[in-house]
Amino acid sequence: xxxxxxxxxxxxxxxxxxxxxxxxxxxxxxxxxxxxxxxxxxxxxxxxxxxxxxxxxxxxxxxxxxxxxxxxxxxxxxxxxxxxxxxxxxxxxxxxxxxxxxxxxxxxxxxxxxxxxxxxxxxxxxxxxxxxxxxxxxxxxxxxxxxxxxxxxxxxxxxxxxxxxxxxxxxxxxxx
Amino acid sequence: xxxxxxxxxxxxxxxxxxxxxxxxxxxxxxxxxxxxxxxxxxxxxxxxxxxxxxxxxxxxxxxxxxxxxxxxxxxxxxxxxxxxxxxxxxxxxxxxxxxxxxxxxxxxxxxxxxxxxxxxxxxxxxxxxxxxxxxxxxxxxxxxxxxxxxxxxxxxxxxxxxxxxxxxxxxxxxxxxxxxxxxxxxxxxxxxxxxxxxxxxxxxxxxxxxxxxxxxxxxxxxxxxxxxxxxxxxxxxxxxxxxxxxxxxxxxxxxxxxxxxxxxxxxxxxxxxxxxxxxxxxxxxxxxxxxxxxxxxx
Numbered sequence: 464x465x466x467x468x469x470x471x472x473x474x475x476x477x478x479x480x481x482x483x484x485x486x487x488x489x490x491x492x493x494x495x496x497x498x499x500x501x502x503x504x505x506x507x508x509x510x511x512x513x514x515x516x517x518x519x520x521x522x523x524x525x526x527x528x529x530x531x532x533x534x535x536x537x538x539x540x541x542x543x544x545x546x547x548x549x550x551x552x553x554x555x556x557x558x559x560x561x562x563x564x565x566x567x568x569x570x571x572x573x574x575x576x577x578x579x580x581x582x583x584x585x586x587x588x589x590x591x592x593x594x595x596x597x598x599x600x601x602x603x604x605x606x607x608x609x610x611x612x613x614x615x616x617x618x619x620x621x622x623x624x625x626x627x628x629x630x631x632x633x634x635x636x637x638x639x
Numbered sequence: 640x641x642x643x644x645x646x647x648x649x650x651x652x653x654x655x656x657x658x659x660x661x662x663x664x665x666x667x668x669x670x671x672x673x674x675x676x677x678x679x680x681x682x683x684x685x686x687x688x689x690x691x692x693x694x695x696x697x698x699x700x701x702x703x704x705x706x707x708x709x710x711x712x713x714x715x716x717x718x719x720x721x722x723x724x725x726x727x728x729x730x731x732x733x734x735x736x737x738x739x740x741x742x743x744x745x746x747x748x749x750x751x752x753x754x755x756x757x758x759x760x761x762x763x764x765x766x767x768x769x770x771x772x773x774x775x776x777x778x779x780x781x782x783x784x785x786x787x788x789x790x791x792x793x794x795x796x797x798x799x800x801x802x803x804x805x806x807x808x809x810x811x812x813x814x815x816x817x818x819x820x821x822x823x824x825x826x827x828x829x830x831x832x833x834x835x836x837x838x839x840x841x842x843x844x845x846x847x848x849x850x851x852x853x854x855x856x857x858x859x860x861x862x863x864x865x866x867x868x869x870x871x872x873x874x875x876x877x878x879x880x881x882x883x884x885x886x887x888x889x890x891x892x893x894x895x896x897x898x899x900x901x902x903x904x905x906x907x908x909x910x911x912x913x914x915x916x917x918x919x920x921x922x923x924x925x926x927x928x929x930x931x932x933x934x935x936x937x
Contacts, residue, residue, distance in 0.1 A: 520892065521858055521859075522858050522859035527857060528761070528857055528858060529761060529785065529788055529804070529806075530761075530763065530783070530785060531784070531785050531806050532782070532783070532784050532785070533765075533782060533783045534739070534741065534781065534782045535766075535779075535780070535781045535782065538741060538781040538835070539741045546765075550858070551806070551812060553804050553812055553813065553814050556812055556813065561858065565915075567908055567911075567912065568908060568911075586892045586893075588891070588892070588893055590893060590895050591895060591896075591897060591898075591907075591911050591915070592911040592912070592914070592915035593895055593896065593911065593914060593915030594888075594893065594894070594895030594896075595858075595893065595894045595895060596892055596893045596894075597858050597892050597893075597894070598892065599892075603812050610809065610811065610812075631740065632740065633740045633741040634740075634741075635740050636739075636782070637738050637739060637740075639784075639806075639808065
């Protein structure tokens with residue numbers, strides 16, 4: 464009976480094990496390096512841009528907004544306490560209106576986002592203190608690529624709010 | 640002879656070890672870089688239509704500001720740093736205008752304010768800075784207009800880059816990129832605040848105070864598991880011993896919380912007064928100042 468000589472196989476294994484460990488470390492290091500770099504936060508995936516966002520829901524479309532204009536509705540004399548905001552998402556090049564109930568109680572709310580091209584989208588509902596409502600989007604560009612300003616109007620009230628809110632009313636922001 | 644053979648084997652082993660580390664690292668980095676340039680970077684621009692404003696956004700954002708104007712804050716701005724956040728205020732002006740339909744022919748005091756953005760959430764300084772003059776007359780802002788948002792830097796191809804969103808009148812609304820300042824971590828948001836000015840108000844010297852900044856939830860974020868807004872709000876309510884139980888309520892163009900449990904004897908109105916208090920949001924998510932600055936306009 465001969466004893467098999469495993470020395471070559473053992474030598475191979477001794478070489479392979481540390482190499483596989485190092486390969487794993489290298490891959491982990493590369494993944495870590497990538498996790499420390501990134502793309503710009505506002506460039507999140509969106510399913511529409513400009514005119515294709517017209518009338519669409521900003522949340523369902525992946526549009527990430529910032530407030531461009533805001534108006535304290537309690538100063539207007541025609542609304543219960545609330546905030547009227549024109550929101551703008553650069554990853555969608557589109558704007559919309561958000562209204563927030565800043566009062567004590569459940570109240571009706573209405574909001575309208577106006578396009579300078581004379582069309583609008585509105586939200587109609589109501590909510591408890593702190594609740595917000597937002598409209599579908601209006602494009603920030605025209606068909607020809609020119610800037611298409613938007614403005615927002617909003618109201619918080621004890622009865623259902625009629626929409627669209629007139630673009631010349633004191634419940635509106637200016638154009639942007 | 641034996642020594643020579645051993646040295647040669649060691650050299651070979653070192654070479655194999657180096658190759659074992661470097662090669663996979665290079666392969667993963669190259670694959671990642673290619674994937675990033677083809678998949679990640681153009682994500683926001685990929686949806687741009689063939690018409691509209693696609694000409695400057697279908698491939699790359701412009702590299703320079705589309706509306707070169709005054710860079711703010713400049714040396715004329717006053718500044719205050721509290722809890723690691725710096726606030727700047729300046730460009731105080733008194734003017735009559737019809738900009739806001741609420742106040743036709745209104746006389747407004749305006750001030751430009753910039754504050755640090757700790758991260759890419761939607762930080763706001765609502766309800767806005769208050770102004771008090773020597774006669775202790777208090778002005779509260781009725782409106783705000785964003786000027787520019789400079790997001791915190793991110794590493795892009797080994798460089799710290801910042802995305803700038805110019806929101807001035809006439810700006811395209813398309814962000815552009817610039818290299819961040821050395822060591823810069825935070826971003827900055829700049830905005831103009833509007834105050835309706837009573838005719839007898841002395842604006843020659845006043846104090847501007849900002850109480851806090853807080854990240855307000857974006858649309859849909861209250862109901863997003865990743866944002867953890869609802870979870871953190873509930874934890875804070877529990878920690879205060881309020882006995883209030885909430886759940887997020889979103890959908891059909893609406894965002895908010897509803898109270899689903901409260902102690903006996905507490906009314907809905909009392910529960911919502913705790914929940915919807917802006918101070919509560921600041922306690923949970925925000926950063927408190929106050930930041931106090933001096934200003935005036937003749």
